[in-house]
Amino acid sequence: MIQFKDRQDAGRQLARALREYSDGDSVIYALPRGGVVLGSEIANTLHIPLDLVITRKIGHPSNPEYAICAVSEDGELVCNEVEKAFVNKDWLKNAVAKEVKEAARRREVYLRGIKHIPATNITAIVVDDGVATGLTIKAALQSLRKEKPKKLMVAIPVAPHDTLNELRGSADEVVVLEDAKDYLGAVGAYYAYFPQVTDEEVIKLLTRL
Known part of the structure; x- marks a missing residue:
């Protein structure tokens, strides 16, 4: 509809x-x-x-299109707790750091210092x-x-x-x-x-x- x-x-x-x-x-x-x-x-x-x-999705390591978490530009993390329990903690930590950095980059690109x-x-x-x-x-x-x-x-x-x-x-x-x-x-x-x-x-x- x-x-x-x-x-x-x-x-x-x-x-x-x-x-x-x-x-x-x-x-x-x-x-x-x-x-x-x-x-x-x-x-x-x-x-x-x-x-x-600005928030960034974090896809499953074996299926990046399937979001299992999202993180804000200041590092606030929200996850599907069932899926999160099955992923490697170090992998998730690195994925979060990568997306926080990307969120900061996007703020600069979009707002140009504002x-x-x-x-x-x-x-x-x-x-x-x-x-x-x-x-x-x-x-x-x-x-x-x-x-x-x-x-x-x-x-x-x-x-x-x-x-x-x-x-x-x-x-x-x-x-x-x-x-x-x-x-x-x-x-x-x-x-x-x-x-x-x-x-x-x-x-x-x-x-x-």
Whole structure:
């Protein structure tokens, strides 16, 4: 069931759902790359700042496409604990270090020296273009929670029902447009147009702010 024309459409719909946070002490923290498209739409509509929260997936050593953990740029690690128990600890330690370094590199590429906006005593709204397992967005929430926001929110177009229940345990509020009780297996299935977002597109969106 297609719910969104594209990421811009999903961002506009989320902006309407978040309109009470316009012109206030709120900041959008988007997950690159796809989340930046939505985050830009929301931030521009609500006239609030946009920053990034960068997380990296860690794939299984024998199947890199299968994510078993996610780590934030400051080292907050969230894992599928069942899968984690079966991987070598030294391998995981090295994989975490590699992805933390890559996250730092991406922040520099995307923001080019612009400083992170601390989430302290503000409403921090974490945005992505959809959620499947929830590992990456949970790592983002853990990272921002350490900065002691007044309120920590998630705003997403779609997520599986079970994952949403887990996110509600990590965030103070979850705004979701499609609570997918019969999840279609991929975020892209809910979009009519869902291309890969390039680094260049992310940089272009961020330089418009």
